Amino acid sequence: MTAPSGSLRGASPRGRVWAHVGQPFTETAYDVVVVGAGRMGAFAARELRRLAPALRLLLVEEGGLPNEEGATLLAPGVWTARDAPPGREAEAAWTRAQLAATLGDVQFRAAPLAELGAGADPHPDARPTGEALADWPEALALLDPVDLPWARVDAGAATFRPGAVALNAAQEAVRLGADLLLNTRACPGEGGRMTLERLSVTNTHEVVVHERRAVQAAQVLLAAGAAGPALAEHALGVHTAHGRAYRQAPRLERPSGADSPTLRAGGLTLRPQAGGWTLVPAIWHRDPQGYVPAGGLLTGVLTGLRRETLEDLVALMDAVPALAGGGLGLGRSLSDVPGAWLALPGGRPDAPPLWQRLDDTHTLLLGGPLADVLGLSVAHDLAATLAGTEGRPWAPAD
Structure with missing residues (x-):
């Protein structure tokens, strides 16, 4: 140079x-x-x-x-081989090794990830949800196994602090x-x-x-x-x-344990953290130019969750009944629910x-x-x- x-x-x-x-x-x-x-x-x-x-x-x-x-700061902090694009598995594994061994205390924790699904079982390694989550009753208590009948568990997944x-x-x-x-x-x-x-x-x-x-x-x-x-x-x-897109990370105050798995259902990630669960909604599309994040309304009451986030969570309340309980942190304004702009390459x-x-x-x-x-x-x-x-x-x- x-x-x-x-x-x-x-x-x-x-x-x-x-x-x-x-x-x-x-x-x-x-x-x-x-x-x-x-x-x-x-x-x-x-x-x-x-x-x-x-x-x-x-x-x-x-x-x-x-x-x-x-x-x-608000990234999920979830490593799983399932997210590696085809042909980049070795690159993803190298990233995992860096997180585990060379970056000091990032609270790296080998923790399974359970991907939950509806409809017919499409994967040979999927198991009934009740069986797959039998060792984690606190995770199973959040879900309806009828709506989410199967689960695929990545035992090699991990969590860390970005x-x-x-x-x-x-x-x-x-x-x-x-x-x-x-x-x-x-x-x-x-x-x-x-x-x-x-x-x-x-x-x-x-x-x-x-x-x-x-x-x-x-x-x-x-x-x-x-x-x-x-x-x-x-x-x-x-x-x-x-x-770019704006992503929020609300909290679900339902008990989680030190060995609880990360859950994914309908694009929503539920990461066990600080005795509860941090929710990471899926990103479906980029936000339009000039978009300004604003809180939404739930049955006429102002909340800190923007409307797009609310719609995603409401759509999952049958499959994840815990979202409909009192543990979901709605906030009263946008400042009450952590959020940040996220880059979307391409x-x-x-x-x-x-x-x-x-x-x-x-x-x-x-x-x-x-x-x-x-x-x-x-x-x-x-x-x-x-x-x-x-x-x-x-x-x-x-």
């Missing part, structure tokens, strides 16, 4: 962290700037520093500690020499010229731009999640076919993560709905490509 013009000092053994505007930031040039410290951007930064330690790298995050909010993946990957990147700039909005420009807007909060809780700094980068990775495609369009004039809810060259300097990195299964491998592939290393660790040897 060609470094930007000007003299660059050698990479430090450990990177620096600028957490607030009281810490002066005077750097003017980097080999790589990564915009966004969610799991995709943070892991790409870690892998770049690991594979090419001579490159000077800056990781920029608009929030505070990496991934204080956003799609990474937010901890981002945090630990960012910390490891810093330990390996990457610089980290928090509370800063990155505004890319042509030729790797970038304006960094350092943000502060007034005593009336208004976020304002405290100062602007200019940085030159040889390569820029846009890993800003659902905001990435819009950033490419507005800042660089590059149109992409990617989309504009499709079933598309895997990807990276895309926008020009000679800028690359877009997107996670999306399948980031739990393939996100880390795609981020590694981009880092290896920029670092000029050959081969993919999940590919069979020639």
Whole structure:
């Protein structure tokens, strides 16, 4: 990789962290700037520093500690081989190994996943629901086995904390020499010229731009999640076919145990977490341009669940009667139910993560709905490509 013009000092053994505007930031040039410290951007930064330690790298995050909010924090955190597209099973297995062994405490837990279905049994490995869930009565109590008569159990599935993946990957990147700039909005420009807007909060809780700094980068990775495609369009004039959707994660306060399985029914994922269940509705389509999430109405009462989420849950109440009880967290406004914008690579809810060259300097990195299964491998592939290393660790040897 060609470094930007000007003299660059050698990479430090450990990177620096600028957490607030009281810490002066005077750097003017980097080999790589990564915009966004969610799991995709943070892991790409870690892998770049690991594979090419001579490159000077800056990781920029608009929030505070990496991934204080956003799609990474609200991702399901469920790994299952069932979600791997055909031909990418080895890549998914590599991602699982990274989650299990190399990212610190992400609360990785081998936990079965039960996929429940209606109608005739279409799979040779499916079993009657009552039999398949006999060891987990707390899970079986949520369902109606008549409406969901069969289940397929993936014993090799696992759960983890995606937010901890981002945090630990960012910390490891810093330990390996990457610089980290928090509370800063990155505004890319042509030729790797970038304006960094350092943000502060007034005593009336208004976020304002405290100062602007200019940085030159040889390569820029846009890993800003659902905001990435819009950033490419507005800042660089590059149109992409990617989309976004708004996903909420309401809670179901029904008992779950330390060994409870993850459940899937009708596109809804019920993940055991903190003694209850986190609900992750399916994404059926992209939200239209200009869509503003708003709460819905249930029998005339305002709720924090947007209408699309409500409709999905109401449609499942016969098959999952627990949704009709008092344990479902409806909230009174949208702010009561966690939600975030999610990137849709290619504009499709079933598309895997990807990276895309926008020009000679800028690359877009997107996670999306399948980031739990393939996100880390795609981020590694981009880092290896920029670092000029050959081969993919999940590919069979020639």
